[in-house]
Amino acid sequence: MSNNWQQQLQQALTNQHDKPLNQHPAFSDAANELFTHAITAEIRDVIDIHNPQDPVLRQFLPTADETIELQHFNSDPVGDEAATQIPGLIHKYHGRVLLIASGSCAVNCRYCFRRHFPYSQSFAPRNRWRASIDYIAQHPEIHEVILSGGDPLTQETKTLAQLTRNLTKITHVKTLRIHSRIPVVLSQRIDHEFMQWAEPLRLKKVMVLHVNHANELTTKAQNAIKKLKQSGFTLLNQSVLLKGVNDEVEVLAELSKKLFENNVLPYYLHQFDPVQNATHFMIEETTAKEIHQQLQAQLPGYLVPKLVKEIAGEKHKINL
Template sequence: MIPASPLFSQIPLPRAAERNSRWQQHWRDAITDPVELLRLLGIESQAGVLLAGADTGFAVRVPRGFAARMRPGDPADPLLLQVLPGADELLTTPGYSIDAVGDMAARTVAGVLHKYEGRALLIATGSCAINCRYCFRRHFPYAEETAATAHWRAAIDHLASDASISEVILSGGDPLSLATAKLAELTDALATIPHVRRLRIHTRLPVVLPQRIDAELINWMDGLPLQKIVVLHANHANEIDPAVAEACRKLARSGVTLLNQSVLLRRINDNVDALASLGETLFACGVLPYYLHQLDRVQGTAHFEVADQAALDLIDALRARLPGYLIPRLVRETAGAASKLPV
């Protein structure tokens, strides 16, 4: 495992007084040119090899604070490999599709997916602060399928009409990319539905853009009448720096249950040292490892896949090293299944 190495000397970041400024500015300042990213890491000379055929149609977006956790001079850095486009994304692989987990078949009204008993998932937005190359919704039609349009009206009507729904899941894109006022508009409406008891938010922002966990967001969290679960998405311990740890502590203090889900990714976290370090680091921040997903087989991502037997061997090795509560559940999402399936 390659340790994290801050790049404050390589990547220009705001002065200390500005680093806690409004999160929207950090969002706008993200790196969108892969050559710039390589230059900041001191490996621009390898751009011709690393980026050959990398015009994939899936844009690059990397917050500068996330890039600052990458190891300079290392083209195999586990954080860099998650965001750097490559020619492998252009390959057509049998068994891979543009909707690997059956999102469109689970659609009820615009932006609302109802796959599992008692839970409904809202596609809150198509926006993300970071574009991960293994994204399972990289082909999703966000323009037509966003629950936040028209003040969430269609989504709220659907939730209110089905008394079996006790939990609402916000996904995307990243739901925390929405303004806090827009999120409050949803939760004010949810508070009028007596059978909705829990709000679960799946988000990468506290990890890649911890400035998002600001006072306004925490005030909103504090006032929620629902049970609150935030499921983070970190794949490697090097993603978690002091700012991320503080964001997690803020969420925990507001009564949020914090979980993490990871994706098992070849060359990034497919070894026991990386997974054990991730579990320990998460738990030190008050976050419980929850799921370790086998790759969703979306076209353009096959080069990240880890074989099932190798994944099972990794879980066995983790059990020999860590207490049981730090072992994530190894699962796969299968279109049409009634739940995530154990591998």
């Protein structure tokens, strides 16, 4: 791995940087065995390690809470398995498909609804994209391709370029959407090579970032977001409503304002997907609605993300 961002990614995945979380007193080996922890040095830098309630720490530290299993929580809360048409391609909603473009992320968020996803069998690496491309070509109603994962930006730019060379040949595909946490946790990934690839694409480009708390929008992250804007991306953000992270109206309002300062529109606020081993992040739906109503009373409509939940088998997300 030659690029700096790739070295940083490798260090994050192996926790080989100088600030891993495994020395933290609340670090749980049992939880780490269930889902290995990973964090970049860059996002680790914003954590106040002496504050156990730090909202960024809570997102990445494996704790004993994860060993609790409850009824009504499961390993596939949004029905990915049933919607997988071919390995690596999920077709749930009309007009768009989701490609599992990578099996890894730069950080492992403890609440991730795909923490149990069988990536080793199901992501779409380069040599399996052929089947996905053929599927998309055979479905003229598909106008949007969403790259997800894992985090698609863990892939090298030349791999993304190979995919888009194929996608752009399919005339009914108009939009490329990328779901990524990387611009805020590994900002160097948005480098010159990435911009050179993205800028001239004929497809409309949408990047849906994933930021849960304003503390994550560091100066480095803001610079990466600026580069995405310069490259022609429409920028949106999705957050997950998480107990002890962002379940207060002031926290969400601050996040919306800071996103907007950086030309990012708040898009979705997800009601927590009931994924097993992350039950301690759950907010009751009635509480979620109350928080959202208070947010509506504080902010102009365009800064209020839609409060949604995903129900396996439904044809669209449900507004709460």
